[in-house]
Amino acid sequence: xxxxxxxxxxxxxAIGIAAARAQTSGYTRYSSSFTVQNWTSGCGGFANLGGxxxxxxxxxxxxxxxxxxxxxxxxTHYNQFQGTVxxxxxxQDTAIQQIKSNTGGEAxxxxxxxxxxxxxDNGSVFASGMANKWFRLNTLFNPANGDAxxxxxGSQKVTRYYPTSDRQWYFKDGVYNNGIPSGxxxxxxxxSITTWVK
Amino acid sequence: MTRPFRPGTTRTxxxxxxxxxxxxxxxxxxxxxxxxxxxVPAGIIVASGPHYQYLFGRRYxxxxxxxxxxxxxxxxxxxxxxxADGFSFGPRxxxxxxxxxxxxxxxxxxxxxxxxxxxxxxxxxxxxxGSVLTIRAxxxxxxxxxxxxxxGGYPMGFICKLNYDDKTNYVFSEFIQARRKVSGKVxxxxxxxTVVERIQ
Numbered sequence: 001x002x003x004x005x006x007x008x009x010x011x012x013x014a015i016g017i018a019a020a021r022a023q024t025s026g027y028t029r030y031s032s033s034f035t036v037q038n039w040t041s042g043c044g045g046f047a048n049l050g051g052x053x054x055x056x057x058x059x060x061x062x063x064x065x066x067x068x069x070x071x072x073x074x075x076t077h078y079n080q081f082q083g084t085v086x087x088x089x090x091x092q093d094t095a096i097q098q099i100k101s102n103t104g105g106e107a108x109x110x111x112x113x114x115x116x117x118x119x120x121d122n123g124s125v126f127a128s129g130m131a132n133k134w135f136r137l138n139t140l141f142n143p144a145n146g147d148a149x150x151x152x153x154g155s156q157k158v159t160r161y162y163p164t165s166d167r168q169w170y171f172k173d174g175v176y177n178n179g180i181p182s183g184x185x186x187x188x189x190x191x192s193i194t195t196w197v198k
Numbered sequence: 199m200t201r202p203f204r205p206g207t208t209r210t211x212x213x214x215x216x217x218x219x220x221x222x223x224x225x226x227x228x229x230x231x232x233x234x235x236x237x238v239p240a241g242i243i244v245a246s247g248p249h250y251q252y253l254f255g256r257r258y259x260x261x262x263x264x265x266x267x268x269x270x271x272x273x274x275x276x277x278x279x280x281x282a283d284g285f286s287f288g289p290r291x292x293x294x295x296x297x298x299x300x301x302x303x304x305x306x307x308x309x310x311x312x313x314x315x316x317x318x319x320x321x322x323x324x325x326x327x328g329s330v331l332t333i334r335a336x337x338x339x340x341x342x343x344x345x346x347x348x349x350g351g352y353p354m355g356f357i358c359k360l361n362y363d364d365k366t367n368y369v370f371s372e373f374i375q376a377r378r379k380v381s382g383k384v385x386x387x388x389x390x391x392t393v394v395e396r397i398q
Contacts, residue, residue: 039271039317063271095338102274103357103368105248105335121338122352122383123244159245166335178338179347 023138023151027080027196032069032171039063043185044175053191056174058094060182066174069195075167078147080140080196083173087188089115089131094186095176099141099148104166107141107148108158111178112186118157120150126157140196143169171195249352249385250336258394260329263296264374266360266367270304270317275339278325278360279373280393287393288373289343291319298324329362331394337370344372350379351386 036046043059056065072079079099087096091112099108109121116131138151143164150158173193175186248254264278265288279288282296291305304318333356340346340355347353355372376390 037272100339101335103334105337105357106339109338120244121246122249122354123246126242126244156243159243161247163248163251164335 022154023140024080024082024194024196027078027198029194029196030073032195034067034069037064037066037068037174040065046174049189051191052193053189055187055189057185057187058175058177058180059185060177060180062177064174064176066172066176067190067193069171069173071168071170072197074197075169076142076144078140078142078198079169079171080138080198081171081173081193082136082138082196083193084134084191085137085173085188086134087112087131087186090184091115091131091175091186091188092181092184093177093179094188095178096173096188097137097139098172098176099139100170100172101164101166101168103168104143104164105162107143107160107162107164107169108139108150110137110139110150110158118152120158120160123158127152139171141169143167248336249354250333250356250387252385253333253356253388254335256333256396257398258331258333258389259397260325260327260331260394262327262393264325264329264393265292265296265300265321266323266325266369267292267319267321269307269319272317273320275370276322276367277370277373278331278358285392287390289319293321296324323365323367325360325362325367329360330397331369331371331389332359332361333357333371333389334359334368339370340372344375346372346375346377346387349377349386350381351377351384354387356387356389 038046040058040062044057044062044065046065047055049055058065092115095109095111097110098106100106111119113119116129117125118127118130119125136153141148146161146163148160148162149156173190175188180186264280266276266278268276279292281288281292281294291307293300300321301323304320306318335357336354337357338354346355355370358369358371360367360369374390374393375387378386380386
């Protein structure tokens, strides 16, 4: 018995670490930079909370507040975004993360539709009860073969085939108003953002 | 008939049971420690592709001149539209007459909800009638001004390649799109036939 406990502990810890790294396994991390796109008119905003944590919020009638990451240096490879995210219970009709090209559209478009729910693009809701809780978001896309996916807390939720000849892809995260009802405000927080390539 | 007592087997079973209980306990502890992590139902994977893919690559010839314009907030996005000759395509801030004299001029957006916070409208160029517009992709990036949002179906704009006068521009066509009224999720957007005619 006494020899069993350490073995079990090591096993469980290994499983936990493996789950956290599963999506980036085989990828190489690279550094990227972002610019803040704040197209609001007095209500919305952006805050750098320090330690790699950011807060963004947008109100009804405003456009968006987003971190626009640089175009990928390797456009014909898998590129992956990983971040820890939380959004408020008032967040709704708001895109919170995208894999985007200005001339190719959006391979991944993660939205909070009704409060607490998540969906991709115009698809079905794949998670609910997500407001006010941190979760890990991984999104990836390879423009060369059209393979796009999204994971929540290590569990795959989206698969998408998005064929494209475009090579201007980049990541975006924040709050993009898709029709926030009057009087409401969408807010999210991002931390531990990393970018990966394979 | 009774089974013979085998101490080694019992010890093994007890060890297995203890191991299972410990694994359960460790799992419970780990789960409770991570209470801030959102629970996600397993087994749901949503699959989809582009909704308007059947339009990608289609080429159209413009029947009327169009302004190419942008908004001061984000000049990397370009749009096409016109208010000339009684047409109502494009933001109402577009000049009512198409002339190259307006290239480079800024036109303030009118106030009034819902505001897209896009900033002033800037005329970038004029594409003459006969320009070739090719649909390349679909996009969720649409303004409230164009009316695409809230139109039902798949409320998306198109990203087009526009060729004219030996120039190429990538433009958003949301202001020259029309749509069918539909219920449910089906493609319902198309380029307005008063602006373009299909050539391929």
